[in-house]
Amino acid sequence: MRRRPPWYLTFVPALVTIAVALPIAYLAVRAMEVDGAMLREILLRERNLLLVRNTLGLMLGVIAGSSLLAVPLAWLATSTDIRGRGIVTLLSVLPLAIPGYVLGYSLLALGSPYGPVQELFGMTPFARATGFGGALVTLTLYNFPFLFLTLRTGFLELDPALGESARALGLSPLATFRRVTLPQLWPAFASGALLVGLYVLGDFGVVSLMRFETFSYAIYLQYSASLDRAYAAWLAIGLLALTITILAIEFRIAGRILLERSGKGSRRERRLFRLGKWALPAYAFVGTALLFSLALPIGSILFWTARARDFSVAELLPSLLDSLSVSIPVALVATALALPVALLAGRFPSRAARGFERIAYLGYAxxxxxxxxxxxxLTLKSVPFLYQSLALLIAALAVHFLALALSPIRSAVRTASRTLEEASRSLGRGRRETFRAVSLPLLWPGIAGAGLLVFLSAMKELPVSFLLAPLDFQSLPLRVYGYTTEAMFAEAGPYALAILLLSSLGAALVLQVNPGDAR
Structure with a gap:
């Protein structure tokens, strides 16, 4: 007989569903308030096609650029005899510690007048990166680690027997890679490309700094600089439709792929490819990739921070406190909401529980x-006093980052022993006492990791804060963005450096709490 979950494990996921669905519903309601003639005029604007072309072109370009970096790096770090494979892996993931808009700031500042290139070489050999090219380079350098991580897992899961059989049948190494290895890597590539694509679709900081008009940038411009809020609503719906379409295509393709090992016995030990004469080009490739994704951005940030001679650390405190005043509550709220969702899905599996879990992930997508x-x-229609309040910003970010909290807690729930919980109940303890004495200690690493992950993400968050923050709210990301848009690179440097240090420290803490994440 299936056990019924306690009421609170159903109430909280239902509340999460409402919190995710209501803003989107009100977005649709606001869009449909226009009359028929205005609706036709909105839908038939030539600018819409430009936005679709720019957004899709940038997304495909970033996926292609990320592939050119991630595929060779993942192969070198897993399948070759290159020295320091662990170091290559670590350095290939580190660019994620630099938020996209900070990376954009560093690249803009790198080629600016009086920047580090001009200071060192007495000239600026390249124009500042702006437009499509600037957005493409910046987003590629930030996103390729996502693809690297999924491809690294894919390479490690490859069965070497298939490649050896192909070679024994006379296929060349290149043909073996193309006909045997690549098809096995497709699921890993598709999942990584989906992460990259979704990030590019939702990016605001980089495209706005580079002045490249995609859907996200157009939504902001239309809302902030125009009274035509209906068009802003339709642009948001168009972006949502584009996102849902891409998700549906990926799920449909992934559903047709079935790769599993049919033979019995353990998987054969993998043989590392000997680079030989290709070792030097391999080291050069790794060095070049890391030069542009890590060394140059960090060097640019340090250069301009050193130029801020009149800046004192005390000037950071107001922005740091603003960031903490949001990040800490968001981490607590998101973790508190994710725990019942994960417990319901893990301890009382059902179709409804799976539905609640998927809706929670929708907030991040x-x-x-x-x-x-x-x-x-939603707030202007129903609770206008909450507009541009700290409470609204915290609620929106908690909904947005709920999926980040859910993943580590769900993993902890799945690995926590039910036997200990059942033994505690058989000894007469109630549900609450069992949870406090038995379940909570087992789940604590996942809960702590979830809180740290959300805290770190909220500290770096820009687009939601840009629209929802109170007028006097100036977090670290808003400071970096505001100074960069005015080309005040020295003033932005200390704030960018603070974000970089906090991101690195947060990542180290996440790995300390969840050592398995480092693998």
Whole structure:
């Protein structure tokens, strides 16, 4: 007989569902308030096609650029005899510690007048990166670690027997890679490409700094600089439709792929490819990739921070406190909401529980500006006193980052022993006492990791804060963005450096709490 979950394990997931669905519903309601003639005029604007072309072109370009970096790096780090494979892996993931807009700031500042290139060489050999090219380079350098991580797992899961059989049948190494290895890597590549694509669709910081008009940037411009809020709502719906379409295509393709080992016995030990004369080009490739993704951005940040001679650390405190005043509550709220969702799905599996879990993930898949715009319309319609309040910003970010909290807690729930919980109940302890004395200690690493992950993400968050923050709210990301848009690179440097240090420290703490994440 299936056990019924306690009421609170159903109530909280239902509350999460409402919190995710209501902003999007109000977004649709606001969009449909226009009359038929205005609706036709909105839908038939030539600018819409430009936005679709720019957004899709940038997304495909970033996926292609990320592939050119991630595939060779993942192969070198897993399948070759290159020295320091662990170091290559670590350095290939480190660019994730630099938020996209900070990376954009560093590249803009790198080629600016009086920047480090001009200071060192007495000239600026390249124009500042702006437009499509600037956005493409910046987003590629930030996103390729996502693809690297999924491809690294894919390479490690490859069965070497298939490649050896192909070679024994006369296929060349290149043909073996193309006909045998690549098909096995496709699921890993597809999942990584999906992460990259969704990030590019929702990105606001990089495209706005580079002045390249995609859906996200157009939503912000339309909402902030125009009274035509209906068009902003339709742009957000268009971005949502684009996101859902890409998700559906990926799920449909992934559903047709079935790769499993049919033979019996353990998997054969993998043989590392000997680089030989290709070792030097391999080291050069790794060095070049890391030069552009790590060394140059960090060097640019340090250069401009050193130029801020009149800046004192005390000037950071107000922005740091603003960031903490949001990040800490968001981490607590998101973790508190994720725990019942994970417990319901893990301890009382059902179709409804799976539905609640998927809806919780939807909050992260929704592009941030579309979600923020939905919250704006919701509050102005029903609770206008919450508009541009700290409470609204915390609620929106908790919904957005709920999926980040859910993943580590769900893993902890699945690995926690039910036997100990059942033994505690058989000894007469109630559900609450069993949870406090038995379940909570088992789940604590996942809960702590979830809180740290959300805290770190909220500290770096820009687009939702940009639309929903109170007027006097100036977090570290908003400071970096505001100074960069005015080309005040020295003033932005200390704030960018603070974000970089906090991101690195947060990542180290996450790995300390969850050592398995480092693998």
């Amino acid at each position: 929704i592009p941030p500006l579309a979600l923020a715009l939905g919250f704006i319309f």
